[in-house]
Amino acid sequence: MSWKKTLEKWKNEENLDESLREQLGMLDEEELEDAFYKELEFGTGGMRGKLGPGTNRMNVYTIRKAAQGLADYVKAEHGESIAIAYDNRYLSETFATETARVVGANGIKAYVFSSLRPTPELSFAVRYLQATAGVVITASHNPPEYNGFKAYNEDGGQLPPEEAEKMIDLVEQVESELHVNTEEVAVLEKKGLLEWIDDEVDRAYLEAVQGIRISDETDKDLAIVFTPLHGTAHMLVPASLKEAGYRNVSLVEEQAIPDPEFSTVASPNPEEHQAFAMAIEKGKETGAELLIATDPDADRVGLAVPGEDGEYQVLSGNQTGALMLDYILSQNGNLPENKTVIKTIVTSEMGRTIASKYGARTLDTLTGFKYIGEKIKEFEESKEATFAFGYEESYGYLIEGFVRDKDAVQAALIAADMAGFWKKKGFTLLEALEELYKEHGYYMEEMDSLKLEGRAGTEKISRIVDRFRQMRPETYGGLAVQAIEDYQSSEKTYLDGTKEAISLPKSNVVKFLLADDSWFCLRPSGTEPKLKCYYGVKSDSREKSKALLEQLSKEVTEEWSIVK
Incomplete structure (x- = not known):
């Protein structure tokens, strides 16, 4: 019809x-x-x-x-x-x-x-x-x-x-x-x-959340500011922090009011730095050492911490994930040898390096936390692996599998414990992150997006992805192309023409694997009229990694701009 x-x-x-x-x-x-x-x-x-x-x-x-x-x-x-x-x-x-x-x-x-x-x-x-x-x-x-x-x-x-x-x-x-x-x-x-x-499920859920804590070796005087960005976490995150003993938690009251217009932010997304504006203001008033923001349905969480100059820096999803992963694996001595970290194909390779240090393997899934939840179920049924941590670059984290989706309530509590742990040792989260970079390399990531609404927009996005699917460049951003993964055909193609199968479900995604653990990946969003392109690079310095990201982004966006 x-x-x-x-x-x-x-x-x-x-x-x-x-x-x-x-x-x-x-x-x-x-x-x-x-x-x-x-x-x-x-x-x-x-x-x-x-x-x-x-x-x-x-x-x-x-x-x-x-x-x-x-x-x-x-x-x-x-x-x-x-x-x-x-x-x-x-x-x-x-x-x-x-x-x-x-x-x-x-x-x-x-x-x-x-x-x-x-x-x-x-x-x-x-x-x-x-x-x-x-x-x-x-x-x-x-x-x-x-x-x-x-x-x-x-x-x-x-x-x-x-x-x-x-x-x-x-x-x-x-x-x-x-x-x-x-x-x-x-x-x-x-x-x-x-x-x-209502109450019965709330109590059972909060009790389970308290059970994720690895250690009580944390500074309970850690100054925290929390904002639910007008969403659903306005009760549970503060209740969880209070139950854990944190006594210096301030709420951004204006954003604790459920508001369908999200009137105090341009976007209710902790991935957007502007969403932290009021939390930063509150943080400066209270001397907060950790700012926590959750999205409206409280499955994503973002963190911001003060730098050496006193100005707050918003951590990327990959940075927060690396810190959480290192904290969990370094402090949790109860995990068995078959511990497995699950991340998505567009999440930083730094997680794989950190996991390897602690004897954990890393498993990749397609974008979408449903795939991580599905793997947890498989682990429980097969007993071949034990879930250690799951995360994706878009601010989604899961510490324990009593929830099978990303969980900002769990993540907020583990973030407080992690920040309190490092504070007790005399480090800020930024200083702890710098130590990880020095040890494992300067992994840095970025993302470009192209918003194209309506039928014409959807068709153009498909043409752009198809263009990259057919390309066979030798270098990108000055880095040698090692292989191209086409998740629609389920094939990984090396530059010499050799192919191998990809075992993940079919999806309209193309990923270029480059030298030195670098890569970029094009993926139409499953929830918005957008084409997303993710970049990941690694070098031995912050400056080199920033330059690599800029060059990669420039070349990719120039390529898609010529598609009519």
Whole structure:
């Protein structure tokens, strides 16, 4: 059916939500085409898109269709229940309720948090309640006009490819998003098909978080400033730090208020340095030694620490990951010999070097924490490896596997312990990081992104990636090209033409492996209309690594700029 026919179907729907009908009347033809030319897709973070009318938008109808697909998936798995959480975004509570109404109409019990909760707690709740699946309504750190639907399996992990394909097939079998059966909340409550969950799960989750601590050898007077950036961590991170004995924690009060507009920041993303502006101001007032910021659904965490000049420096995700990994492996004497660190293919190679020092192996996955969660489950079942730490460059960390997604609550606590540990030894985190660079080499990373909205943008992104897929340069950024990994064809090609298979799932990703542990990788975002290019270099000095990054970025962006 063409997009215009789909549009007419919506316009002719007698019971169409009136607010959506009004919005339809305000859109021009180009906007209408973008809203209806396709259905929202599941990427690395589930289904995510702009709010508004249309099959390519987040609204009660696309939510109901996704919920029906999930309900059919649960029934196919002979399951009986599902856990649901939501964040502070526009319509999040509504979408959570609609999901419960749909699964309840299918005879499936919904355990629903009655107020905002972080994504990692939802992952925990699925496992704790022994539910068959889970949903969290969130768009993570996207702009205010976005929302999303993340689906989780019975292990508490985001659906991996095989399971996601099953669910997507079931979603596609739903005849019409406009006519999905629902049941009233009061009826579901009376039937026992809707149960509101809160304190019990909170207590169990916080108790589990306290269990990740490796050592109490940390300075409890460490001055900390925390900001949840208007999101869901406003209760749990402070509660976790207090329980651990930290008595000098200050909250950025203005950003502790759930706000769907994220009115105090340009972007509610701790990867963006501007998100720390108010925390830095508070830090200077209080003399804070560690600033902690979490994104709206509290699965990502960013850190900032004062430098020698007293100005705060925001650590990159790779830098924080390297510090955490070194701290965990150096202090945790209880890990067995088969300990394994899991990182993504676009995460710094420094982690592999650090892990090797402590006798741990490193396993790479595709981008998306669902792949890390999937590996943890495999480890538990096969007993061939023990999970030691999982992380990705985009500020996602997991210390213990009672959650199967990145967990900013766990990461915030381990960050405080780590900073307190180094303070007790007379070091700041920046000084500890410098020691790691001196020991292992100056690994540095950067990322460029190209935002291209709509159908034309999606097609151009594909053409750019295809261009690089076909290239066979001998050098890039002055570094010899050693091999090219094409994750779509599952082939690694060396410059002499030799090929070997890549065992990871197929994905539209191309990675160039360069000399001296350097590399760059192109990947269309699974959650935003963006092309992302990641760079990683290594040298024996900070200056050389910065120069290598600049040259790599210059050559790659020049190449994609000529694609029409």
